[in-house]
């Protein structure tokens with residue numbers, strides 16, 4: 428995999444890592460947001476090394492778009508590893524209470540240590556981190572109960588760090604999303620692009636669409652036929668009457684349609700990372 432092709436050139440990585448390190452100095456807790464459709468591909472592989480000694484919780488957003496069965500298998504695996512985690516639709520407040528109790532659990536040691544040192548009443552500070560477009564700002568707004576952070580369905584909406592005070596006990600830091608290369612999995616960049624966390628123009632649309640169609644035919648049999656009455660891009664173009672000059676199928680428009688339908692959950696609830704072993 429050519430990491431530079433995806434914006435993962437060395438300068439970007441150094442900058443992203445430095446920013447993460449600076450932000451980490453300011454917080455007690457990391458709230459890492461991952462996309463439930465790609466729990467593994469969206470996880471920051473360097474956070475373990477960067478965040479030693481910090482409390483951590485993992486929140487899987489966009490669970491409303493992910494495959495429930497896969498989500499359950501992933502959660503089981505993470506919980507067995509002792510990770511404090513939750514799945515959610517970050518646009519709703521449904522999990523607010525559970526998130527706060529998870530935060531408390533994760534911070535309990537730190538609060539106790541502070542108490543022993545006579546530090547009482549200092550709020551816990553949490554950094555909300557994760558890949559672009561995963562829902563960091565949306566999550567902050569839901570838990571705050573008001574629009575405190577700017578959101579939008581494309582990567583790179585939040586530019587700099589921003590603090591919000593949730594309560595006397597907890598302050599949250601919104602951060603810009605960062606992507607990280609995982610050299611051991613060449614499919615990571617494609618999966619990140621399919622869920623909208625890498626800018627659309629970086630990987631060729633045809634490559635993305637071919638990957639998605641093959642994945643769906645293999646792991647979600649019948650999905651394409653049910654939605655489009657066809658399983659390949661030319662067939663889809665024809666059945667959706669997307670035709671170019673000479674009544675040829677307009678595959679470019681068909682690709683855009685399929686990718687857009689997937690991103691917005693119109694192909695059903697689909698998870699691109701495989702929960703059992705081989706993530707390919």
Ligand SMILES: Nc1nc2c(ncn2[C@@H]2O[C@H](COP(=O)(O)OP(=O)(O)OP(=O)(O)O)[C@@H](O)[C@H]2O)c(=O)[nH]1
Nearest residue numbers: 489516517560562563564565578579583584585604
């Ligand atoms: N369906 C669904 N959509 C979500 C969820 N969380 C966020 N979104 C949508 O995803 C898009 C991105 O949300 P943001 O909160 O701007 O994402 P972000 O992580 O702050 O993105 P950057 O600031 O660009 O790094 C928005 O259109 C949200 O409405 C979720 O749990 N489910």
Ligand SMILES: [Mg+2]
Nearest residue numbers: 563564584585
């Ligand atoms: Mg944001």
